[in-house]
Amino acid sequence: MGADPSVMLFGLDVDDHKAIIGTTRGLVEKYGRERVFGTPLSEDAMTGVAIGAALSGIRPIHVHIRMDFLMLAMNQLVNVAAKSRYMFGGQESLPMVVRAMIGKSWGQGAQHSQSLYSFFMHVPGLKVVAPTTPYDAKGCLISAIRDNDPVMYVEHRLLHYQKGPVPTEPFTVPAGKARITNAGDDVTLVGISYMQVECLRASKYLLETGISAEVIDPIWLNPLDIDTIAESVRKTGRLLVVDNDWLSCGAGAEIITQVLEQVPDRHIQVGRMGFAQCTCPPAPSLEELFYPNARTVAARAFDLVRDNAVTWIPEERADLQEVEFKGPF
Amino acid sequence: MNIKKVYRELFRIRRVEEEIARIYPSDKIKSPVHLSIGQEAVSVAVCEALVPGDIVFGTYRSHALYLAKGGDLRAMFAEMYGKVTGCARGKGGSMHLVDIPAGFMGTSAVVGTTIANAVGYAYGLKLQSKPHIVASFFGDGAVDEGAFYESLNFAHLKQVPLIFICENNGYAIHTPQSARQRDVNLCDRVGAYGIPATRIESGDVFEIHRHVQEAADALRSGQPGPFFFECLTYRWKEHVGPNDDFDAGYRSREEAQAWMANDQVRLAGEKLSDPERMEVEQNVEAEIAAAIAFAENSSFPGASELTTDVYEESEQDGPDDFVWRGDTGGHGSGDGRGPIRDAIWSGC
Numbered sequence: 001m002g003a004d005p006s007v008m009l010f011g012l013d014v015d016d017h018k019a020i021i022g023t024t025r026g027l028v029e030k031y032g033r034e035r036v037f038g039t040p041l042s043e044d045a046m047t048g049v050a051i052g053a054a055l056s057g058i059r060p061i062h063v064h065i066r067m068d069f070l071m072l073a074m075n076q077l078v079n080v081a082a083k084s085r086y087m088f089g090g091q092e093s094l095p096m097v098v099r100a101m102i103g104k105s106w107g108q109g110a111q112h113s114q115s116l117y118s119f120f121m122h123v124p125g126l127k128v129v130a131p132t133t134p135y136d137a138k139g140c141l142i143s144a145i146r147d148n149d150p151v152m153y154v155e156h157r158l159l160h161y162q163k164g165p166v167p168t169e170p171f172t173v174p175a176g177k178a179r180i181t182n183a184g185d186d187v188t189l190v191g192i193s194y195m196q197v198e199c200l201r202a203s204k205y206l207l208e209t210g211i212s213a214e215v216i217d218p219i220w221l222n223p224l225d226i227d228t229i230a231e232s233v234r235k236t237g238r239l240l241v242v243d244n245d246w247l248s249c250g251a252g253a254e255i256i257t258q259v260l261e262q263v264p265d266r267h268i269q270v271g272r273m274g275f276a277q278c279t280c281p282p283a284p285s286l287e288e289l290f291y292p293n294a295r296t297v298a299a300r301a302f303d304l305v306r307d308n309a310v311t312w313i314p315e316e317r318a319d320l321q322e323v324e325f326k327g328p329f
Numbered sequence: 330m331n332i333k334k335v336y337r338e339l340f341r342i343r344r345v346e347e348e349i350a351r352i353y354p355s356d357k358i359k360s361p362v363h364l365s366i367g368q369e370a371v372s373v374a375v376c377e378a379l380v381p382g383d384i385v386f387g388t389y390r391s392h393a394l395y396l397a398k399g400g401d402l403r404a405m406f407a408e409m410y411g412k413v414t415g416c417a418r419g420k421g422g423s424m425h426l427v428d429i430p431a432g433f434m435g436t437s438a439v440v441g442t443t444i445a446n447a448v449g450y451a452y453g454l455k456l457q458s459k460p461h462i463v464a465s466f467f468g469d470g471a472v473d474e475g476a477f478y479e480s481l482n483f484a485h486l487k488q489v490p491l492i493f494i495c496e497n498n499g500y501a502i503h504t505p506q507s508a509r510q511r512d513v514n515l516c517d518r519v520g521a522y523g524i525p526a527t528r529i530e531s532g533d534v535f536e537i538h539r540h541v542q543e544a545a546d547a548l549r550s551g552q553p554g555p556f557f558f559e560c561l562t563y564r565w566k567e568h569v570g571p572n573d574d575f576d577a578g579y580r581s582r583e584e585a586q587a588w589m590a591n592d593q594v595r596l597a598g599e600k601l602s603d604p605e606r607m608e609v610e611q612n613v614e615a616e617i618a619a620a621i622a623f624a625e626n627s628s629f630p631g632a633s634e635l636t637t638d639v640y641e642e643s644e645q646d647g648p649d650d651f652v653w654r655g656d657t658g659g660h661g662s663g664d665g666r667g668p669i670r671d672a673i674w675s676g677c
């Protein structure tokens with residue numbers, strides 16, 4: 001916002017004292033109420049406003065504290081934002097960012113826990129990014145702001161407290177590149193959004209059994225860096241995608257299919273993990289079962305590597321357990 | 330308003346759409362057409378109050394608005410034909426006309442959607458201190474949509490330089506307004522938001538223009554927007570397609586008679602002398618014939634067009650800052666300066 005006066009940020013409660021978990025703190029004071037403002041509770045029209053503003057030369061950032069609320073904005077996102085460049089023969093550009101927060105339920109249940117980014121991956125014309133480290137969170141956000149197409153920027157609330165190196169000066173992380181976050185030989189783990197953390201933990205558990213897992217963070221779900229994942233699978237022969245979402249028609253289905261299309265080896269073994277195929281329950285006993293975690297991921301990867309010959313699930317380790325954030329938000 | 334110019338605009342739109350209806354059965358037009366025949370006066374009246382640099386947003390029924398705002402006629406016919414020379418390179422069709430240089434923003438086939446876009450554009454103009462104004466066109470069906478009310482509220486909240494134009498032709502497809510809204514006075518509803526709202530019943534191009542010109546002048550002199558006008562009008566043809574449909578049972582020819590007697594195209598023409606009128610008509614006919622020939626002679630988009638314009642074409646592998654981020658491991662134990670929420674803040 002400092003570098004480009006055309007950047008504007010708005011959304012429900014971006015200007016209150018909580019400042020969207022601090023992510024918008026002080027922006028009103030610094031850039032003024034015209035460029036930074038809280039909105040009426042009108043997700044549909046405000047998404048339309050973002051689009052119209054983008055057409056007029058503004059670069060809007062529209063903030064939503066829950067992905068669930070974006071269901072009220074689907075028309076504008078899918079029918080207008082995604083389509084405009086194409087259906088107007090390349091004449092319209094929509095440089096807009098939609099920040100959409102997702103999270104584990106913390107008991108908030110059915111309508112405050114959904115990820116749903118696969119809805120947006122499905123639609124040509126939208127980009128989708130789900131960074132998992134501070135470095136990528138900043139670099140991808142700046143990329144998204146500078147991008148001339150609509151970008152869905154997915155933030156997982158548990159990750160908001162994740163620490164890591166991040167340069168103070170502006171920099172970009174380009175769209176469509178994945179990172180290998182742990183090198184390994186026996187199995188490829190692709191962890192999406194918060195499940196990246198669980199995959200990294202799982203790789204540590206797996207070391208106990210002598211299995212070395214290559215962990216990949218796709219970062220961008222569209223454009224998707226399938227080459228990096230396929231390259232890894234060529235080496236390991238096994239692919240487990242751990243999604244922070246339901247499995248059916250999800251990011252995991254997409255990634256596995258694209259890898260299998262690209263790597264013509266019928267011996268490759270694949271697996272998917274994600275939400276249980278039910279609505280997210282608030283009861284801790286059920287919620288625990290609803291999500292994959294490092295131990296269940298490790299167990300599944302072990303099965304893949306050992307051809308289900310023996311089963312194993314690691315003992316819980318305190319050093320791999322730390323959770324940086326608890327509710328109530 | 331210059332009567333000759335008004336007649337030219339009205340007559341031109343009427344004749345373009347009559348030509349579309351004439352050509353349509355040949356199946357050369359590859360697009361569902363929602364004709365504005367009978368409704369021309371609203372677009373012409375409003376656009377006469379606009380200046381270059383002002384912006385309009387419309388709907389799938391926007392042939393009249395496109396032409397009244399100065400959209401390129403040849404590119405319009407070519408778009409109907411699905412040709413690469415079309416205003417959207419054959420990727421839009423009749424429902425998605427666009428002419429950015431003319432200030433005609435791309436139109437939507439989803440009822441109500443461009444209302445919010447127009448409000449956002451007007452907000453953007455204000456934010457950038459640009460002197461222009463926006464007109465947002467939609468039908469009486471669009472006011473059933475929630476987005477309409479959300480848009481009214483935000484437009485009023487931010488006092489954007491915008492004029493809402495509801496073209497009330499009495500029907501959403503085949504459903505009359507009375508079957509969708511009980512005892513409605515639309516202007517009362519809009520007025521409840523604090524927006525000045527005026528209903529214009531005559532369909533008269535000069536009356537509509539007078540009202541809208543006043544609103545436009547007010548906005549240009551810095552008065553807060555928006556303004557709202559409900560313009561009664563009547564669609565002569567079927568909802569979509571080139572035919573009459575008075576035998577379909579949902580409306581009667583008698584109902585149409587009053588509007589046809591009030592035909593603004595004919596009435597404007599009658600204000601001109603015969604030679605003046607004929608000069609206008611000959612020029613328009615020649616222009617239309619040339620535009621149709623242009624569309625006929627243009628090529629369809631080549632195969633390479635299929636997947637272009639989905640995203641901005643960019644050099645994916647340009648210089649990048651994609652450096653290795655170190656072994657942060659995702660465990661919160663990195664030696665970095667802060668958590669992700671601070672990184673997002675800093676990114677903003």
Ligand SMILES: Cc1ncc(C[n+]2csc(CCOP(=O)(O)OP(=O)(O)O)c2C)c(N)n1
Nearest residue numbers: 390438439440468469470471498500501502
């Ligand atoms: C959101 C949405 N719902 C339904 C439709 C189907 N539809 C197309 S035109 C139309 C009627 C709209 O009526 P109105 O706004 O009065 O415009 P008119 O066609 O009379 O110009 C409907 C319901 C649509 N295109 N979009």
Ligand SMILES: [Mg+2]
Nearest residue numbers: 468469500501
């Ligand atoms: Mg109507």
